Amino acid sequence: MSALTAVWAAFVPYLPAVVIALLTLFFAWFVSFLVGRLPKRGTPQMSRAGRTLSVVVVGVIGGSLVLQALGVSPDILFLIVALLGATTLVALREPLSNFGSKYFSDIYMPFKVGDTIQVQAFSGKVIEINAMTTILLSENEQLVSVPNVWMIRDVVINTSPQAWKELSIPVSISGNIDLPAFESDLLKTLSKLRTRLDPRFPPVLTTKARSPQSTDLTLTLMIRRPEDRDSITVEVNKRLTEVLERVRGVRR
Amino acid sequence: MLDEANRSSDSLEGLREGIDYRFSPGGVTRMVYPLIRRLLKKKVLSEAHWVALNPHGPRTLRLGGMTLHNVSIDESRMEGYGAVKEAIWGRIHEIDATDTHDDLFWTEAFSEYAYYNRVTAELIRKLDEEHDFDVFYIHDFQQLPIGHMVGGLKPKVFRWHIPFDASVIPEQWRALLTTYLDSYDVVIVSTRKYVDSLTALQPKGTLLTLYPYVDPDDYSRPDATRVAALCSQLGIAPKDEIALIVGRMDPIKGQDFAIAALARLAKKYPRLKLVLVGNGSFSGSAGGLGMSKSGKWRTHLELMVKTAKLDGRVIFTGHLLQDDLDCLYERCRFALVPSVKEGFGLVAVESWLHGKPVIVTKAAGIAEIIRDGVNGLLFDPEVPGELARKMTLLLNDRSGPLRARLAKNGRTLAKKVSLDAAEKAEGDMLRKVVES
Numbered sequence: 210m211s212a213l214t215a216v217w218a219a220f221v222p223y224l225p226a227v228v229i230a231l232l233t234l235f236f237a238w239f240v241s242f243l244v245g246r247l248p249k250r251g252t253p254q255m256s257r258a259g260r261t262l263s264v265v266v267v268g269v270i271g272g273s274l275v276l277q278a279l280g281v282s283p284d285i286l287f288l289i290v291a292l293l294g295a296t297t298l299v300a301l302r303e304p305l306s307n308f309g310s311k312y313f314s315d316i317y318m319p320f321k322v323g324d325t326i327q328v329q330a331f332s333g334k335v336i337e338i339n340a341m342t343t344i345l346l347s348e349n350e351q352l353v354s355v356p357n358v359w360m361i362r363d364v365v366i367n368t369s370p371q372a373w374k375e376l377s378i379p380v381s382i383s384g385n386i387d388l389p390a391f392e393s394d395l396l397k398t399l400s401k402l403r404t405r406l407d408p409r410f411p412p413v414l415t416t417k418a419r420s421p422q423s424t425d426l427t428l429t430l431m432i433r434r435p436e437d438r439d440s441i442t443v444e445v446n447k448r449l450t451e452v453l454e455r456v457r458g459v460r461r
Numbered sequence: 462m463l464d465e466a467n468r469s470s471d472s473l474e475g476l477r478e479g480i481d482y483r484f485s486p487g488g489v490t491r492m493v494y495p496l497i498r499r500l501l502k503k504k505v506l507s508e509a510h511w512v513a514l515n516p517h518g519p520r521t522l523r524l525g526g527m528t529l530h531n532v533s534i535d536e537s538r539m540e541g542y543g544a545v546k547e548a549i550w551g552r553i554h555e556i557d558a559t560d561t562h563d564d565l566f567w568t569e570a571f572s573e574y575a576y577y578n579r580v581t582a583e584l585i586r587k588l589d590e591e592h593d594f595d596v597f598y599i600h601d602f603q604q605l606p607i608g609h610m611v612g613g614l615k616p617k618v619f620r621w622h623i624p625f626d627a628s629v630i631p632e633q634w635r636a637l638l639t640t641y642l643d644s645y646d647v648v649i650v651s652t653r654k655y656v657d658s659l660t661a662l663q664p665k666g667t668l669l670t671l672y673p674y675v676d677p678d679d680y681s682r683p684d685a686t687r688v689a690a691l692c693s694q695l696g697i698a699p700k701d702e703i704a705l706i707v708g709r710m711d712p713i714k715g716q717d718f719a720i721a722a723l724a725r726l727a728k729k730y731p732r733l734k735l736v737l738v739g740n741g742s743f744s745g746s747a748g749g750l751g752m753s754k755s756g757k758w759r760t761h762l763e764l765m766v767k768t769a770k771l772d773g774r775v776i777f778t779g780h781l782l783q784d785d786l787d788c789l790y791e792r793c794r795f796a797l798v799p800s801v802k803e804g805f806g807l808v809a810v811e812s813w814l815h816g817k818p819v820i821v822t823k824a825a826g827i828a829e830i831i832r833d834g835v836n837g838l839l840f841d842p843e844v845p846g847e848l849a850r851k852m853t854l855l856l857n858d859r860s861g862p863l864r865a866r867l868a869k870n871g872r873t874l875a876k877k878v879s880l881d882a883a884e885k886a887e888g889d890m891l892r893k894v895v896e897s
Contacts, residue, residue: 389579389583390576392572392579393573394572396571396575400568400569400571400572403564403567408567408633411566411567411636413637416612417612
């Protein structure tokens with residue numbers, strides 16, 4: 210009994226720090242949940258990035274409060290984070306800029322694997338987009354590696370036929386969601402947008418990758434008018450979220 | 462299809478055909494099942510799994526060395542799936558020119574059609590995780606999306622069994638059909654004409670013509686007693702001259718052409734009778750997708766018979782067991798394939814295997830290998846009276862040299878469309894697609 214009391218007495222000074230740490234974890238999850246449920250104007254990647262950013266911000270604030278509760282100056286935490294950040298930025302300037310460009314090109318660049326593009330003096334079919342470069346297969350079957358940063362800095366022309374029409378939306382669903390029911394519901398709801406879409410190209414859902422935890426899909430649509438692109442993206446993302454909410458209730 | 466009491470069975474061993482279950486008398490199953498059986502026997506395949514829509518069967522069933530996996534979906538979704546299947550089938554066969562179903566792929570029914578295909582694709586994917594298959598072989602138009610849905614890098618082969626004429630495919634269908642076709646390494650159709658037409662969609666995979674086939678061993682000569690008993694049961698007298706049509710009750714099968722031809726010939730040939738074997742397909746029967754067209758078509762034909770005062774001259778047998786069908790082939794004077802459009806027309810081959818001549822519509826795929834007057838007789842369904850004229854040639858051939866020649870040459874041609882020929886062609890194709 211006395212040993213337990215001694216352990217408790219030793220633990221009591223750290224109790225506020227533990228409570229703050231637990232509250233930080235809960236708050237980080239809650240903020241991430243809220244951000245995930247905000248009405249989406251962007252793509253699922255933007256939503257994921259928003260959630261990650263909110264967790265990092267809450268984590269840093271929570272971490273500084275934990276340090277304060279432990280009697281350690283939080284300045285040391287900020288200093289470490291700043292130094293790590295600066296060192297990383299200097300050391301990995303080139304790769305990071307390519308990596309960042311890849312992230313932005315995922316969201317904003319109007320091309321995908323399979324398209325034919327032209328950037329600076331190079332052109333070819335996009336056969337791979339990795340973290341650093343975009344690989345093109347030129348007409349004379351040469352592999353051309355284009356740094357992703359070029360895709361942000363330079364003019365990129367997508368010369369694929371009807372490229373302006375195509376809207377490819379990445380969709381990631383949890384492994385326990387009934388994919389046939391999801392697809393069926395999605396096709397049903399997207400048929401309501403048919404007056405805005407090219408009737409010759411019904412929506413197509415393609416499986417890109419699978420794991421027991423999730424299935425990555427691409428939804429491909431063809432729009433009728435280029436000026437509708439943004440509004441259709443928003444509407445489709447809204448409907449995607451609604452369908453996901455519905456089928457979450459009907460787990461496999 | 463298993464009967465109610467045997468739905469929990471996981472093997473057909475010990476069950477009796479016609480009592481405990483019915484084996485599909487035609488279509489894709491008739492053709493593909495013997496091939497798989499043969500390829501397993503010859504060790505071209507070490508293992509085979511067959512995934513099929515069958516809401517009435519057990520979930521899995523061992524069948525002749527393969528495992529059959531039956532897919533079942535809710536009745537409400539089945540309706541939409543069936544509607545889209547029929548609409549595609551109808552368009553390809555140009556059944557209703559007034560409704561081209563341009564917007565079919567945007568309908569609610571299409572979402573149910575996609576549902577069925579995705580359920581099947583997911584089952585195939587799951588089985589692949591367990592068995593690590595070498596190749597996926599998808600059969601028939603209504604399952605075209607499965608290759609795309611299964612995805613992955615493994616080779617996929619698709620066989621389109623019905624006619625293919627790109628000119629009748631609506632503009633609004635082409636992109637999606639091409640997307641689906643592009644997921645296959647090899648696309649097989651039944652005639653060279655269909656390959657030429659398929660080229661218009663420029664699919665990425667290799668296009669092949671492989672003739673459909675039957676297993677000659679499945680066709681035996683019945684004993685005279687059984688033939689006589691069946692004829693007595695059906696009201697066929699010894700002196701009757703029988704023209705035989707084997708095909709489901711469906712407008713596309715053109716039984717109405719044959720009844721019209723019989724009406725022209727009835728007075729001149731008072732012993733001529735028309736025997737129609739078959740009922741509904743899986744889609745068209747109450748036990749399948751429940752589309753009611755087979756019942757409607759039979760009623761229409763019966764009305765035609767009555768109007769033409771042909772009572773007793775046209776016999777509707779419904780579904781027959783293979784042994785009984787053999788009896789009718791044995792008894793008939795000749796067989797008819799009068800379809801408005803026909804992917805191939807294996808009934809002609811069955812007739813040849815029974816040593817009987819056959820009159821075939823020019824709209825059937827098999828017409829590509831028939832030489833009129835040499836190994837069969839051809840007629841144009843759009844020329845009124847032409848079928849009756851061709852029937853007259855065989856009815857007037859009293860001493861039988863024409864019938865004998867057609868039957869003999871037909872039997873020779875049947876080798877080209879036999880299981881032996883298919884074993885080589887399909888085996889070579891599968892080896893090539895797996896090894897290349």
